[in-house]
Amino acid sequence: MVALERVLENAQSQYCPSDNKFTCILSAKMSSPAPKSPELSDKSKKYDRQIRLWGEHGQTLLEAATVCLVNVTAVGCETAKGLVLPGIGGFTVADGSTVKEEDLGNNFFLDASYIGKSKALACKQLLQELNPDVNGDYVDESVDYLLENRPNFFDSFDLVIASNLNEKTLLLLSNRLWESNVPLLYCRSLGMMGTIRLQIREHCIVEAHPDNPQFDLRLAQPFHALQEHLNSTEVTSKVPWLLVLYKYLRIWQKEQPDGHKTPNNYKEKNQLREVIRKEMKADEENHEEAIKAVNTAFGAGTVPSALKAIFEDEACELLTKKSNIFWIMAKALKSFLIHDNNGNLPLPGVLPDMTANTDSYIALQNIYRQQALQDADQVYHKCQDYLKQLSLPPDTIDERSVRLFCREAAGLTVMRGTRIAEEYERNSRLLPLMEENEVQDNLTAYNFALRAYERFLSECGHIPGECTAEQDIGRLKTIAGKMLGDLGTHATISDDVLHEISRYGGAELHAVSAFIGGCAAQEVIKIVTKQYKPIDNTFIYNAVSTESVTLKL
Template sequence: MTIDKSNKYDRQLRLWASTGQSNLELSHICLINGTTTGSEILKNLILPGIGNFTIIDDKEITTNDLAGNFFLTNDNIGQLRASALCESLMELNEDSKGHAITDSLDEIDDSVWDRFNVVVVSDYIDPEFLDTLKTKLFKKEIPLFIVNTVGFYGTINLIINEITVIETHTSQLFDLRIDQPWQELSELSDSYQLDSLDDSDHAHVPYVIILMQALRSWSDSHNGPPTTMTEKRQFKKFVQDQSRNFTFETNFNEAVSSVFRAYQKTQVPSMVKSLMNNDKISDKNLNNETPFFWILIRALKSFVELYGNLPLPGTLPDMASDTNNYITLQNLYRDKAAKDKELFIEEVKRVLTIIGRLDGLTALEIELINIFCKNSHSIHVTSGSSQMTSKSLLEQMLSNKSNDYDNEEYNHLAIYFGIMTFNHFIKQNNHVPEESDYDNFIKLFSEVFECHPDLPLSALKTFKEIVCHSSSHYHNISSLMGGIASQEVLKIATSQYVPLDNLYVFDGIRSQSDKYKI
């Protein structure tokens, strides 16, 4: 990365590092409809430096578009929205390249979609076309975001069949193996004779060693490590009692406050276990089309079978100790991590041989393996859905089982169903619903979702709100929903963090939101 870029992007590189940044720079996002929310989404992605963006929109700019959109001016009235917006947004960052497609959606060639890593639909498009697009992109494994705003309400769907994430940034646990020290660590621990140390040395023994010794002697006299709450409490006391002067020995204080690290069981997390049993990596399904992520999972499976544990990440928390003791300990963790990585690479190579790839690993793949070994305990895979609704979701809305924080009558799912009905209404009537359309609106809802029009009061209230406001031009909500939606796109584009799974509903009247899985 050039010096200018690393300076310009400094504040975000501290979140997703250069790996995330280069993924972002290789991404191409497509926006359907140059709405205010859509412009906000693009703005938030262009600023951090997304590689390419394309706006698909065949409409002309009217005064309505100016009401909430910062990227259009009076001079743009009458021009094509896609081109004008594209030009205006390109000014934000010379590193991002913009493209405009001014054809109508049904004229767009199928192959065009293959250019994109992410497609975002903002506000109204023909519901039938949305259905086709959904199916198409789902098959192509291109993530599709559907973002809607009406009045103070907003919703986001993420339609995708599978998302695999290595760097989830979720785990703050350190893998210290206090319960299962490997040989070198065990030997180091044994080399400390706590009783024979003088007071100063005693106060400088790193707490990992203290806990390891305490855990062993406890297990010897109690038939195993502490498991119940009472035992854990006793164990804590046991650790504290070994201090010569608990007020002054910082290391023992740390040992007591980190005592949970001694109970932390070294094992393969269930999420990772289930991935290792995924059918994708069975012998019959593994082939040279298998994505690299799944090859790593297959290698991880063999690694665990051979060595019993996941590769050691090798990071050690800060702890009171003198420099010497700490560095010895740190090196031990690092060396083991490096060794584990080498062994893991052997397994990867073996899998590659099986599938007939003999060209060796690329530098990029080695870098990925580095990251994988550091994060193998928190990798994440989501299986999504191609549907926007389900029977149970509808039932949940109708029975108003949403969380009732303030004993107020409100219904988050009604926002979602209301907004979908809103779009169907436009299709049917060629205009947005007004207050006077309230009855028709409810009728249309029951037709579209094939249910009885006898709705709970909370839903009726929400629908009323929707037809009263009936505008997707309130800038605040666009800014907010644009922020949230682009945050989600960033996760996909950087291949980091756990993305939305898979429906998000925002209620700006109460500043409240909920998440649902379809």
């Protein structure tokens, strides 16, 4: 009982800024029940877990997107399933073939009742059953027919997903989509092997969601409102650790020759920790948190190398009416850094969780939020100036987008991809990678073998291993050798790898397709929501050894 009373005495409220709510840690004074959360809408209830990952704005982008699925294969259906369940806006299935008996063994989306019927229709119906809120459509035409007779068919989609094509069709489709600036996600699933290849011209990411984000606290150079608050607030055991750290940082700085530096190395950080420990009394949790924060509390706010590259990019320097709003905001941000903020990034206005009483935490958070709003407002007005210069309407960029852009400024990323056709040219990036890493060698060999398999389909018109296995292996080996020779390398693919590819006889294993399809759907969501970094640009998986690698080809 005594122990419980002691815990209750030391209990405090803790504020979690990421959830925008208070959590009470065994608060003895809290006698009335906590207020109920507002009722969630049906959509929010349905998609609650994923909205926690990419937010309401991400869900809105997902629900506005439309994709095209080319070829009804197991891996294609699994990819589409991973998009229909979270609520993609719409999908269209394009396949001119009918369901055959052999399709039932590797694709759980098909059953015997669909034999002889349109694959595209069957896939569309079964996918739509998973989520009636998603719009589904189908086209009973092959991708070859569409490319020849309706080349603009794919231009209206936000992204195209294709799988298990022959080489000729793959290159025609990828080149057409590259010209139309429509992203392509190409998946392969053959036996125990699977690959994903993303082809995209340019992808601008605002919310990269880094694994270990650093909070920008500006303790080294406090802005005016923060400086006043830090100097006027008494440091007790109830205030946030940020005030504790600032107090002892000033004491430590007076002992340094220049008097203004921040601790940059292990020795200096350790000295600051010792200064705090000397003055610390028992059970001062905020002091303990301050000691732990010494490692991460300094250094944020400067321009990282990736952002410098964005500022120096031609797309940022030379804006046009067709410029992505990302580049307009990037130029406005650059102007703000140079002319208004002494080279520092706009303040994100986000604080980490801290053990403190409610009033002191809220007061501190409001100071950071107000400064963040002021910084974002200046960037927004610069955006409006650029829009006026480009004769674009003011509502092209709204304040909410600018605030998000400023909050995430430290993690802004631009990814520029390559055409799939470039992998078949002599300057392919794949060649030097073949000798860099043993695991990559093995997986790279399988990637080449799968490409040889696709060329075999184009040249021979049937699946290797389907008829005469030994003869097909010889042809496959000849094709692989010529492919590598055309790239300017004397390397060879081992007979074991080619035997393995032929042994599959074109069969998909649904377990492997489900894994590849799940990964592919994840990459589509990253692109559509413009959050998280997608693969750049090839993922290879071997289910036999459970090895995988990501390469930029």
